[in-house]
Amino acid sequence: MTNSRSELTQIVVGIVRDPLGLVGLLIVGSIVFCAIFAAWIAPYDPVAMNIQARLEGPSLAHPLGTDQLGRDTFSRVIMGSQVALKVALPAVFGAMFIGLALGMIAGYGPKWLDNLLMLLFDTLRSFPTVMFALAVVALVGPSLQTVVLVVMATSIPTYARVARTQTLSLRNSEFILAERAMGASVFRILGVHMLPNIIGVLAVLAAMDIPTVIALEAGLSFLGLGVKPPTPSWGALLKDGYALIRQTPWLVVGGGLPVILATLGFTFFGETMRDVVDPKLRKQR
Amino acid sequence: MTEVLLEIDNLSVDYETGRGDLKALRNISFSLNKGEIVGIVGESGCGKSTLISSILRLTAPNTRFREGEVRFKGRNLLNISEQDMRSLRGSDISIVFQDPMQTHNPVLTIGRQMLDIQHRSSATKAEKLHRAAEMLSAVGIPDPQARLKQFPHEFSGGMRQRIAIAMALMSEPDLLIADEPTTALDATLEVQIIEHLRSLQQDMNCAVLFISHHLGVIAELCDRVVVMYAGAVVESGDVREIFGNPKHPYTRRLIDCDPGHIKERARVLPTIPGEVPDLANLPKGCIFRERCDQAMPRCTASVPPLQTIAEITGHRAACWLNHEEMAS
Ligand SMILES: Nc1ncnc2c1ncn2[C@@H]1O[C@H](COP(=O)(O)OP(=O)(O)OP(=O)(O)O)[C@@H](O)[C@H]1O
Numbered sequence: 125m126t127n128s129r130s131e132l133t134q135i136v137v138g139i140v141r142d143p144l145g146l147v148g149l150l151i152v153g154s155i156v157f158c159a160i161f162a163a164w165i166a167p168y169d170p171v172a173m174n175i176q177a178r179l180e181g182p183s184l185a186h187p188l189g190t191d192q193l194g195r196d197t198f199s200r201v202i203m204g205s206q207v208a209l210k211v212a213l214p215a216v217f218g219a220m221f222i223g224l225a226l227g228m229i230a231g232y233g234p235k236w237l238d239n240l241l242m243l244l245f246d247t248l249r250s251f252p253t254v255m256f257a258l259a260v261v262a263l264v265g266p267s268l269q270t271v272v273l274v275v276m277a278t279s280i281p282t283y284a285r286v287a288r289t290q291t292l293s294l295r296n297s298e299f300i301l302a303e304r305a306m307g308a309s310v311f312r313i314l315g316v317h318m319l320p321n322i323i324g325v326l327a328v329l330a331a332m333d334i335p336t337v338i339a340l341e342a343g344l345s346f347l348g349l350g351v352k353p354p355t356p357s358w359g360a361l362l363k364d365g366y367a368l369i370r371q372t373p374w375l376v377v378g379g380g381l382p383v384i385l386a387t388l389g390f391t392f393f394g395e396t397m398r399d400v401v402d403p404k405l406r407k408q409r
Numbered sequence: 410m411t412e413v414l415l416e417i418d419n420l421s422v423d424y425e426t427g428r429g430d431l432k433a434l435r436n437i438s439f440s441l442n443k444g445e446i447v448g449i450v451g452e453s454g455c456g457k458s459t460l461i462s463s464i465l466r467l468t469a470p471n472t473r474f475r476e477g478e479v480r481f482k483g484r485n486l487l488n489i490s491e492q493d494m495r496s497l498r499g500s501d502i503s504i505v506f507q508d509p510m511q512t513h514n515p516v517l518t519i520g521r522q523m524l525d526i527q528h529r530s531s532a533t534k535a536e537k538l539h540r541a542a543e544m545l546s547a548v549g550i551p552d553p554q555a556r557l558k559q560f561p562h563e564f565s566g567g568m569r570q571r572i573a574i575a576m577a578l579m580s581e582p583d584l585l586i587a588d589e590p591t592t593a594l595d596a597t598l599e600v601q602i603i604e605h606l607r608s609l610q611q612d613m614n615c616a617v618l619f620i621s622h623h624l625g626v627i628a629e630l631c632d633r634v635v636v637m638y639a640g641a642v643v644e645s646g647d648v649r650e651i652f653g654n655p656k657h658p659y660t661r662r663l664i665d666c667d668p669g670h671i672k673e674r675a676r677v678l679p680t681i682p683g684e685v686p687d688l689a690n691l692p693k694g695c696i697f698r699e700r701c702d703q704a705m706p707r708c709t710a711s712v713p714p715l716q717t718i719a720e721i722t723g724h725r726a727a728c729w730l731n732h733e734e735m736a737s
């Protein structure tokens with residue numbers, strides 16, 4: 125459609141107009157920017173050791189000091205954003221799209237399929253994410269992919285349930301009946317008419333879910349079950365920092381602050397987006 | 410030349426419910442010629458929507474077609490494949506629903522929806538948009554090019570209903586079904602909608618099955634009228650015949666309730682004392698008997714058949730009184 129671009133612009137404009145949305149967008153934007161250009165922004169190689177400069181406090185050369193191996197904390201924080209997004213984005217968006225597809229099938233398909241899928245979702249959901257992650261990591265060993273897959277598997281049911289509920293309520297709405305009465309096929313109804321009504325809600329959910337996944341990755345890395353050292357993850361920074369908190373607090377700050385910022389940023393962003401994606405709530409042009 | 414387009418033949422439809430079978434439609438028969446406008450009147454719950462959904466075969470899951478046929482251009486729609494049925498919907502048969510606030514997708518622009526509804530056409534996108542704009546101006550929407558870019562909530566109820574009509578007529582259907590298209594609108598808008606509907610109908614020469622609570626609109630718009638009561642046809646015939654010389658006490662009561670003002674005022678069907686019988690547990694004899702002030706012993710004994718009263722006009726009524734009249 126000719127105005128799909130203008131619609132996207134409208135959503136962005138709507139988010140920027142809201143102060144909370146602007147802050148969220150700025151934080152999210154800087155995290156994404158850091159992740160993409162990490163190699164250029166980071167002043168040092170994040171894994172390069174320098175035994176002479178161990179556990180230094182902040183200085184012009186090292187804004188967040190150095191760790192026990194003399195690695196520059198600031199560079200590791202910057203690189204950490206890349207790790208965080210490499211886990212969070214595929215996990216969240218993968219779960220969102222699979223959940224969306226399964227949820228729509230459950231909501232629109234025959235009753236027995238719905239029951240079967242719901243049983244599957246409930247089973248998956250009954251695993252506590254962290255326990256499940258620990259078990260899987262213990263079995264196949266820690267890696268980025270393992271974390272991504274575990275998070276995806278445990279959050280698919282959440283997206284699927286929301287998509288299913290939306291599909292069920294849309295299914296009986298008059299405009300869908302009207303579409304059927306005008307000869308639309310199942311694919312047209314699901315793809316053209318239901319999808320745009322559901323995707324907004326799921327995108328908001330996904331935005332709010334990203335910090336949870338970032339925190340989970342940090343948590344697993346903190347326990348030594350996330351990404352393998354020496355890869356700089358915020359959780360790994362926290363882990364080192366926790367052990368060395370008496371010598372230097374800067375590691376904990378370097379690992380903790382980005383997690384908090386990311387949580388706030390994505391939540392603000394998601395909340396503003398929720399108000400903006402609904403065209404009925406959008407201000408008249 | 411009259412050529413039959415739609416023929417409902419002895420159609421009976423049940424809803425399976427916890428209380429047993431609800432006999433929503435019983436032995437409905439009437440027909441619609443090419444280019445003709447036929448009105449269906451009747452109180453709420455008399456089965457108008459059931460009839461429409463049976464024609465389109467978009468019935469609730471608990472529906473059972475007990476007997477009868479719905480013939481469209483000679484084909485019985487009740488036993489063609491789902492595929493064939495779907496290809497008729499929106500191309501040969503179109504529909505406009507009652508509530509204009511609910512019939513459009515809230516998150517898609519009107520233009521996007523009008524493009525989508527032309528999915529069967531092989532025209533280019535530019536041609537389809539042009540056609541959409543053309544249809545919008547045909548139903549009196551000013552500045553259609555700009556309007557195509559707007560969302561449904563940016564239109565008033567009357568405009569939305571006109572857009573719905575534009576969309577329904579886009580494929581130049583042979584039959585347009587309108588399920589109380591003006592009930593949700595106020596009187597001036599109603600007149601507007603009826604005007605547009607009539608002029609488009611004449612241009613395209615499509616037949617219209619017009620369902621309404623509003624006797625005045627039926628009288629104004631339709632060529633023939635079918636009066637329904639509790640799931641059955643009680644009277645049908647030429648509009649002037651029915652309103653000028655009603656032969657069923659129910660029709661008479663409908664008209665009598667608001668004699669001088671039918672044209673302007675009877676927006677909602679006037680209420681008649683008494684209650685509609687329980688369709689799950691039908692009484693013996695005539696269904697209108699309990700509310701009828703002319704009921705006779707015969708009315709309790711057996712159901713009066715729908716009988717032709719005047720051959721030329723096709724006036725038919727289902728009442729024993731007419732039998733008495735004819736006998737004497
Ligand atoms: N799915 C269903 N299951 C059971 N009963 C139903 C179902 N749908 C409709 N009914 C009943 O069938 C009867 C006819 O309903 P229908 O909706 O066809 O009436 P209507 O004439 O369209 O009424 P209105 O003017 O209020 O729209 C009513 O008694 C209604 O309660």
Ligand SMILES: [Mg+2]
Nearest residue numbers: 457458459588
């Ligand atoms: Mg109805």
